[in-house]
Amino acid sequence: MKANSFLTIVFFLTTCLLNAQTLDDALRLTNESIEGNAQFVGTAGSMGAIGGNVSAIYSNPAGLAVFDKGLVEFSLAGYSYKSNSEYLEQQTNVRRLKNSIPNFGVVAKIYENEEKPISRVNLAFSINRTNTFDRKVIFNKDESPTSITEDMLDEYLFGSPSKNYSDLAWSTYIIDTNQFGDYVTPFDFFDENGVNIRQFGEEQTRKIIHDGYKRKISFSLGTEFYKKILLGISFNIDKLHFKSETIHTELGNSNTIYDFNKLEYIEEYEISGEGGSASIGILIKPIKGLSFGGAFHTPTFYNLYDKVDYTLNSSFNTPDANDNYEYSATETDEYSYYYISPAKLTANLGFIFKNIGFINIDYDKKFVNKTEYIDNNDSEYISEVNQLIGENYKSTSTIRVGGELRFGPIAIRGGYAISDNPYLNSGTSFSPYKTSVSTGIGVKGKHLYFDMSYLFNKYKVENSYYLYTTNNGTQYNDKVLSDISGTYSEKSSSLVFTLGYKF
Template identity: 30%
Template sequence: MKKIIISILVSCLAIVSWAQDFEDVLRYSQSYQTGNARYSAMAGAFGSLGANISALSVNPAGSALVRGSMFEFSPEFTLTKTENHYLGNYDRAFTGALKIPNVGFVAGKNVKEGDLFITGVSFGFSINRQNLYNQSSNYNANNVSSSLTDDFLYLANKDLWYADYNDLAYNANLIFYDTASQSYVSDFRWYDGNAIKTVYGQEQSINVKKTGSKREYLANFGIDFSQKVYIGANIAAESIFYSEKFSFTETDNQLELLYLNNYTYSRETELNGMGVNAKIGVIVRPIEYLRLGFAAHSPSVYSMNTTTTSSIQANFENLNFTEKYAENINEYDYQMLTPARMIASLGFVYKNIAVLGVDYESINYSYGYLNLNSTEESIRNQAIEDNLTKTDNLKIGGELRYGPFSFRGGFASYGNPYTKHVTEDPIIRTDVSGGVGIGNDSFYCDLAWVRSNTKQYNQLYSDFNGKEISSSTQLKRDNILVTIGFKF
């Protein structure tokens, strides 16, 4: 194969990031709150129950049920397991972390009932982790039908150049221009006369490591009206940190390629974001044992900063050079709006013996919005509308008490956020939880276990004909929490 290299440098955003925009909005919009151990053991079904520091993040009116003061913190151990499937092959990966996802304080006091029927006021502060991004995934297979370089070629032959994707492949000599066919070719795919020749069967090794979290820092105020109606409001700041390291290696382990031994395409992304939102809520107690709750969470407005470093390291033989390296660094700032959510709740409280809570939550992820100040803004926001949809989430939790001891359990189901443009197979997350606790008038200690289970589909690249090459991951996460709290 004759190789003629033409220097073409076109600076623009990668098509890979185009495809991920709606995924990014979804990631930062989703909330799987890790609260204190009691809240977590009951699957977070506290929208109508209140009197729990973590529950302030769901329904701010919950603080109005508190009398006295409480302070608590919650250490947690998290083990995340991924079961990864790619081209019929199976692999596993594990990550673990020790964190403190929840710290909070709330105080409530009785007041003399006046003309407004106010019998109590409360205020609180809380730090809650709203989402955890930590996971590792590995995919390994021999691919006999395509290569990542096919995606580079597909774009190059349409004269679509992306600075952190196929432009890197060109500069690293993974793809090159063939004057005879007047097209771009590679060691995997080229022309012999008018005939297309391909050599596949290379080993593919793909590694993805994600870390980070979304946290909420809230201030709360609540009012009790005659111990029948409770209202509350929050103002909150939110922080996001997300890091992703992606590497894709192809190796000619069968020694069939003419020049290329192996190469690795790497992409490292680091994101930092700060946002604000507000929440209001009400809890009504029409009769002694029944509680009804409703809460509305405003959209969150974020300022985001993202730095992406993409590179290709390629190793060759039978050439006057043995390796090539190309790199692109891209940093940009933008704003993001995540959708509002509504929560309706039902609760039953029987004396100091039994508690049952049910929460229904609705959120439409297609209402997410990116403010990019660029020509791609409308395209990317249209992708959000086309690929994301409304979800219905359900949480159920219960508690039984015997003397100073409490026994708890819960279940949560989070609906499919994707339209059929993304997958015909619904992506649903389920949480199963349980826990125990012991406490008295001045101290409490709670223990909880939460098992989360969900499936992920990952578009890795497209072949020369534009067909998506994907992998799947079954993610299983176990959280063990201990909450230590003081009443005074």
Template identity: 25%
Template sequence: MKRLIKLFAILFFIPFFVEAQDLADALRYSNLQIQGTARSGGMGNAFGALGGDFTSVSINPAGIGLYRSGELSLTPTFGQTQVESNYLGSMRSDSKYNFAFNNISYVSTIQTQNRSETGIISVNVGIGFNRLKDFNSTMVVEGDNVNGSFMDYIADNANANDWSDYYEQLAWDTDILLYDENNNEYWHDLQDAGYGQNQRKSISRQGSIDEYSLALGLNFNHKLYFGASIGIMDIYYKESTELLERDLNNSVPYFNEMQFDSYLRTSGTGYNVKLGVIFKPTNEIRLGASIHTPTFYNLHDVFETSMYSSVTYDDGVTENYDALSPFSEYDYDLETPLKATLSAAFVIAKRGLISIDYEYVDYGSASLRRGGDGYNFVDENGEITEAYKSVGNVRVGGELKLNEAISLRAGYELYPSAYNSQAFGVSQPNADANLMVYSSGLGYRSGGFYIDLAYRYSVMDEFDLLYPAPQSDLYPAPQMAAFNTVKNNVLFTLGFKF
């Protein structure tokens, strides 16, 4: 178990060890969950064979070929993310609310005036954006640790001559990393006293991944639809962490408390191309297929850390120290995996429909490229291949028309964990960290006007660490924390057809 935790800390510790670009970045920006319109969101985003909704441009661009008229749509959303943590038997919970726009789009339909209803019936052009990922969340983890400290990681690195201006130097400058000249080693007061301090960590994340698309769709004979799109991706991600360790029981000589803060901001753009086809063998059946090229990102990271400590000396004087790391900036490229989707939809008695998408993604094929200093990421890309696997995402949705104006909807989405069950000779704790989304919706249509409303509930359980594990067996392995993340989203789409 100790070896498992240490390997997990080296390879998959995401919230804390963010100084370098690694496989965590590759997964963070490759693993997407479409937000889109309220109609699509209420039906589990299973729109690969349905089309007629701008969300389908991010799944199967052939869907734009099914538009029979022009359309303008707007989708604001209100969301709440709640994260519950369990660490050393202590439960904590925190929530974050946010308001955003999931979709703004415009579609124009050009009729060919082909009265024979054969050949190309119409050419459709669409432009707009869909939100593909929402990063907004806050979480708090807290517990009393009698067997370990973040300072173990700091001292272990210092003794291994792995000195960083972002970690070890700060601890040295704040007088909580000490040096024993007799034994020629670094140490800290918490280890010497047998630990027992309170640990509290808070993490705040903000940002999103948005896709701006230009799409073209062709309608052949009302039977066969082709589509292509160019997607421009926009990434903004910001993460602030605060780790506080306090000697609440006055059991550790000299040491009162320390606080380590880290800040990461990533921004960048990328591009991809999507191709798709939808075939209607009958009026009741629709079959779809699409392929997405990898997204080629150029990313820019900003990173810095700081540390505060309070120490009481033998003379009874308490000193407070502050230290700030250098300001780090780094440019690099990321290539996300190729995606392929197969879809089917079935119309039932002109009153209802059922739709399903199967999306294949090989997360192990993601790769970091062209660091700003010429670094080639060979080792990191090897870790990506070893740690991540291919998955099949499943989206299922249904719609029932109560009458010509009102429709009811429901959906389900399953996004399996990207982690291999075994990697580097050990089991991975998050191999079963699947994301599940349950959705429902309501639609109203009248002439050239429509309103859609949807509610989406997503849940995922996963494990993580408060701080990286020291590599030396002289220090105890850190304890894992369990997290339950629940997202509640309400989507509202207002649309006009013309």
């Protein structure tokens, strides 16, 4: 199943213009992944009804009241991302490795008295990563039948509300005038009759590199009543940092292209900021071995700052009158605005088998189509983007199933999660978008415990990626291409280690 290619084109075009407050970012900044301590990840993030886990407090804060001891824990993770792309019938595979600190937490038991209506009160402080933005995709063509300079020239001559590089191209001689007074690119050649004959064949590469994270710093309270009803609340400071670097490179071919040596167009885009949110949850334990409940997670209100740098570098084989071979030009834009990520509802169901293990099912409903941008100027552009969010996205569902088997001090874990496609055109019913499979093992002693887990994520869609447009079209294998694009698929995995001490 392919993601809507038209949407992808709109995303990229809009990003070229403003690189802030876009339809694409609305989804990217809303997304969450299964991250946290190793026990939580080992069950595919399915511990909401079980509780007694620092990272599971994020799913349902009522689970904080399950802890019968205080603890402190710390986690380390290794992250692997792999993409497989195809561009003009040429494939490229890329892998990226990264380390992170997905979790740190402290739990303190404040009060416990089984004979009182309030039988237990716990407090917790935790730092939990909720998404990793790391990604790397490369599109490559050894002898390209087209060039981004076509798009640069069209934008310079005719204008475009979604492009930003024509002035850079003029400053670096990617766009120039010839002896006939025509505006040309390094790929334009004219015969004796003044007829333009464009010659390509350069090596073309497009790299997209993403870095960053979403993180919650949480202060939580969990209370148990009559050992049957558990209530919890969390107040969160939400941190967000996203960085994107898009590098488009074209290397000249001396056999077909005179004088041109290299072109490098770079877009560096960074979003940073923080916000606040809260969540409240309840768990009910009517009989031994059964736990069920739910939680409400408020929208997160972010104050964000964007910075975008556009750079174009060029080099030629023949120097100009000042003996220059290389040229460079840069533009910078900055923005500040508010971003509201959507609310989420969570339902939890767990079955606990004393001294044997547990099985847990979690269900999330997130209202992605309610994501919203706000700026101080109430601009028409922001209103249009917010309208597009409602028209192109829908509320999404995520189902997580996980369990644990105990053999004395050793625990074996496994889990599975599946997420819904957020695009409205995928249908109103559940449409698989991403699946996750996990496994893990843990060992606990009287005070110390150690957990390890592995999580594998696979996306069910093949993504389309738009590079640029050629208004005159490009002839390639009996086809005329106007929108130059590629496709890619992606997979990711993580290995998590957690060390903790109970007191």
